[in-house]
Amino acid sequence: MQESTRRDFMKTAGAASVGTAALSATSYAAVQGANERINVGIIGPGGMGSNHIRTLVTQKDVRITHVCDVDRLRLAAAAKNAAQDGREPATTGDMRRLLENKDVAAVFIATPDHWHAPASILALDAGKHVYVEKPCSHNIREGRLMIEAARRARKVCQVGTQSRSTEMNMTAMRMIHEGAIGEVLSVRVWNSQLRRNIGRMKPSDPPAALDYENWIGPAPMIPYQANRGHGIWRWWHHFGAGDMGNDGVHDLDVAVWGLQVDTHPSTIAALGGKYFFDDDQEFPDTQTVIFDWPSVGKNNRKKQMIFEQRIWTPYKIGGYENGCAFFGTNGMFIVGHSEGWRLYGPRNKELKTVTGGANLLAHHRNFFACVRNGIRPAADIEIGHLASSLCHLGNIATRVRRVINFNPKTEEILNDKDAAPMVRRTYRDHWGRPRGV
Template sequence: MARLHRRRFLQLGTLLSLPLSLYRAAFAADTPPSERVRLGFIGVGAQGKSNLKAMMKNAVAVCDVDSNRLAEAANLVLKANGTEPVAFSDYRQLLDRKDIDAVVVTTPDHWHALLTVHACQAGKDVYCEKPLSLTIADGRAMVNAARKNNRVVQTGSQQRSAKEFRTACELARGGAIGSVKNILVGLPGVNFQPPPVADSTPPAHLNYEMWLGPAPLRAYNEKRLHYLFRFFWDYSGGQQTNFGAHHLDIAQWGLGMDESGPVFAEAKARFNNDGWYEVPQWTEIRYRYASGVTMTCGQDQPGGTTFEGDKGVIHVTRGKLTVQINGEKVATDKLPAVTLKLPVSTNHHANWLDCIKSRSKPICDVEIGHRSATVCHLGNIAVRTGQAITWDPATEQIINNPEAAKMIGKAYRAPWKLG
């Protein structure tokens, strides 16, 4: 298979009127092109390539502000499908295409809302990586755009499609450990700690202005990009949103809170003032739900999600489910039967593609992703203000705390607008 050379790749960036037949050739022979959901991938870094490989047969377009990563992704598609995808450095050109049905958003978090809202407005269905949003207000705007434009939007919290997590939540909600009283959510700390480096000139292959997008204008620093963006408030929310979007999401699922959330949050935190990053090094965030259920989230808890009931304990993390009832460990092949059954998905990407065809809600619909992200954001607001937060999940407002209430949303840098 021929490699897509850089000269050819650069030419592709300007060929915005290629015939539809070019894309149809990219589809595998086992499914007719008329039945294939044609995908554009926006953001093709590490996680972006993972999503691309998972849905490669559907790939017809790729987009990234880093031309090196864009060329690499285009070559992956060429090698796998035998046809060059159309390549863009500006997502708006991709969204203008009528021959692209849906998009996969795998960018830094500060871009999620703009890309999802604009994609919905352009008539595209969306798979958006977790955490769904940078702010609570952004998340609600994403839900509204999906509903207004009748779009299928899947949040990339893939634990919803793993059997051990579904089983844990069925047991918790089905009464296997009695009434759930408390939840523990364990998160890693800052897991990349390179030494700080000086600001510098952006490399030629990166459109840094476009990378920043709606975020504040700051000097380029290589330690703020790629995986490390997660540890700066302008672009993300640290491990609280990175892994919290997984494990707090399971807590929400296990409580039946997919359309609601806690009513209170308070936090303790330690910051590394000599570090290169902004987010805390350690946190202990405590939540309370209207039902009286409490939850503690942070680095001192067992990794994953633990449900503590008045008759037993359920602990679940990736690839491992442990159940104790009345102090006795229960073998996985002897788990108690519960009548409550949750929706089943065994493949997160396939679930989204199937729902695009059926026009039904996916396993981690945008509202679910928004509510779980909100739990993460409330914890970070408590961390950053050092104040307790009283939250109304029905109105999505912080009560009697004007300083904290300002952090529900965030201003966009001109000329970017959400809507």
């Protein structure tokens, strides 16, 4: 690698990464040449998938060769948007056709959550590098299977929590880790949003352009209903993880990063429900979850995280719509999602304020640098699994309305016959159903 390229890479990949571990010694032999364009396939070019396309077409060392969507109208629009040098990519409604193509080196997966793990595991097993949207999984078991698939394939698996590659977040984390606010034992995370009422509806025929059978994939087959469709599937247990897994997961990820915990919590308490919306949404619109870690870190201290969510509040808290407040023995560090951060010393003395936004392009560049160099990315699947599991555990504790005890090693909920089965799900017989679920 040329020295300037290596320096750029260290800036985007190395500095962002908490684990710059090589994927394996052998994977170096198989990595992409420095001058070669990386061929990419997009699976699920809907809302976020279209953002990826817009960002990918600006990168000269990347070529979008395939797009795949089960909605023919979205597929046709995506092909147009993904055109580079006057050429549109190939299109398919079946991800297996994209994955069997040997020219595709990497895939971006931006389907609804219930397809993240099935599609990622198929892609990794087909030898592709994977960039998968957050939350990485629909349930805890799937996240573990994704880690196993990534390690088995020795491929990069980056999760779409772009804060991990955003310079202002990396600086804030470095300062916290170096003791800017003393020892940090506790963090408060909030998600305040104004979402909309999805109404109450009855099943109907799916739109003619939608392959509903494969939109459902390996999830249980239930009839099509318009308020479970594009973009709003996230409020349904079969397909999403509520707003905790939607916007909340970004800040939960920053919270574990700052708190320096690298295991799951052992105890989770929660309360919440539908306090505001009178509609079909299955997830809470109002939710408070407390996570507790027993004796972790270099000082062997207990650590705590509090997550608060209200999705009917059109205003910010402390200047930030979503964010984390890290409480240290000498001060407080507030990190806003996509908005910057503020550092306070003792007696609320404001020491420093930084503004800015999350950097999706930097997260892409980190991914491609890792593909080229055979190392683990900034939001490696193991990191993504930790943050996604917080959403799943928080939602489970809210559903059963009691304190749950979790074994971080076996990833099982202890002594609770209602909560324990919720670390996994039931699947229907479908080609996308992952082995081992």
